Amino acid sequence: MPYVGLDVAVMQGTTAALFDKLEGGEIGFDQSLEHAEGAGGQDSTIYSMIEPKGNVDTFLQTTGLLAKVTKAAVNGLPTVIEQIDGGVIGEDMRKQTSCYINSCKLSQQVGGAVKASFAWLALGMTTSAVTTAPAGNASGTTLQWVGATVELNSAPYNCQSWESNLENGLKLHTSLDAKTAGVYRMPEGITPGNEKVTFTAEFKSKPDVGLLVDAPAAVTLAVTAKNTEASPKTFTHTVVGKPKGLPVKLAKGEDEITWRIECEADYNATGAWAYTLS
Numbered sequence: 001m002p003y004v005g006l007d008v009a010v011m012q013g014t015t016a017a018l019f020d021k022l023e024g025g026e027i028g029f030d031q032s033l034e035h036a037e038g039a040g041g042q043d044s045t046i047y048s049m050i051e052p053k054g055n056v057d058t059f060l061q062t063t064g065l066l067a068k069v070t071k072a073a074v075n076g077l078p079t080v081i082e083q084i085d086g087g088v089i090g091e092d093m094r095k096q097t098s099c100y101i102n103s104c105k106l107s108q109q110v111g112g113a114v115k116a117s118f119a120w121l122a123l124g125m126t127t128s129a130v131t132t133a134p135a136g137n138a139s140g141t142t143l144q145w146v147g148a149t150v151e152l153n154s155a156p157y158n159c160q161s162w163e164s165n166l167e168n169g170l171k172l173h174t175s176l177d178a179k180t181a182g183v184y185r186m187p188e189g190i191t192p193g194n195e196k197v198t199f200t201a202e203f204k205s206k207p208d209v210g211l212l213v214d215a216p217a218a219v220t221l222a223v224t225a226k227n228t229e230a231s232p233k234t235f236t237h238t239v240v241g242k243p244k245g246l247p248v249k250l251a252k253g254e255d256e257i258t259w260r261i262e263c264e265a266d267y268n269a270t271g272a273w274a275y276t277l278s
Contacts (some may be wrong), residue, residue: 003088009133010056010086012099017064018134020116021142025056027086027094029125031185049174050185052096052122054084060106060116060235061141061227063277069104069118069166070195074268077192078168084120085128093130096122100190102170106237109161114143114225114235121170123187143225143235150201150223152261158204160258162223164239166273169193197265197272199239202258209243209261218242219263237275241265 010019010027030051037043060066068079081099105117150159172187179188199221210216221239226232241263249258265272 003091007088007091008086009089009093009130010084011130011134012065012081012084014082016085016130016134018136019056019065020058020061020137023057023059023115025054025086027054027084027096029053047185049172049187050125051172051187052125053120054086054096054099054122055117055119056086057115057117059142060114061137061143063275065101065116065118066104066275069101069168070273071168071192074195075192077170077190081120084122085130087128089133090131093128094125095128095130096120096125098123100170101168103165103167105163105165107161107163108143108145108148108223108225110145112145121172121190123172123190124183125186138229140228140230141233143227145225147226148224150221152201152203152207152209152221153219154222155208157207157259160202160204162199162201162221164199164221164237164273165197167196169196194267195269196267197239197241197269198263199241200260200262202260204256204258206248206259207246207261209246211243211246216243218265219261221263233277235275235277238273239263239265240269240272 010022032048034046035043068081071078078100084096084099087093099120099122101118101120103119108114170193171191173191174188201221209219218240223237225235243263245262246259251257
């Protein structure tokens with residue numbers, strides 16, 4: 001039978017907590033084949049390490065995954081997610097274990113809700129025993145553009161959209177050491193990397209940012225968005241970075257002009273990416 005999104009579920013943790021409202025994604029793995037080729041047309045293939053991984057695009061409703069994005073120490077890993085179960089209920093549910101978020105993108109545009117995209121790496125992967133999905137979050141918990149605010153260095157510039165990205169630079173690794181049969185090609189561990197934060201925002205008014213000076217100062221993007229619960233919650237997100245560019249869009253006729261700022265933080269900068277939901 002054909003399957004559709006109505007058959008899909010993705011959950012995290014040993015309690016199988018449902019992800020925020022899912023738009024799409026993938027749960028799977030990477031691997032490659034090395035050809036050991038010799039004279040006379042001889043060849044044999046060697047499989048690489050299996051690299052369990054996944055990604056989701058969601059409408060942000062809670063901070064459960066956001067709390068597992070950043071690292072407590074520069075040379076450490078993000079908070080581990082014990083397991084992620086996802087796939088097609090009753091047909092192909094997959095379980096990944098010892099998962100670590102490698103990247104997170106937050107974004108919003110005029111007329112939309114705050115979106116959150118996550119990508120992770122995992123140390124193990126098997127078939128999931130999950131056969132039913134828990135109930136989703138209440139419909140009023142998406143963070144709307146109505147009532148939102150966006151400021152650059154504490155000033156509004158008619159923002160049309162914004163996007164922040166945090167990347168952890170994680171890498172899976174293995175070795176030639178003895179392993180257990182059946183999972184020999186699974187990774188042994190994850191190597192930490194630099195935490196890299198960037199953000200962009202598009203405005204209808206030109207931001208007052210000095211770019212052509214000897215040492216451009218860092219700027220702060222501060223956004224808020226509210227949900228529509230009976231007692232509404234407010235999401236706040238601040239990103240700090242050094243401006244790299246501020247091109248002005250050229251257009252014809254009645255097409256509108258916008259300015260798009262691009263910023264990047266120092267690697268592993270404390271306080272470059274922060275949020276609250278209360």
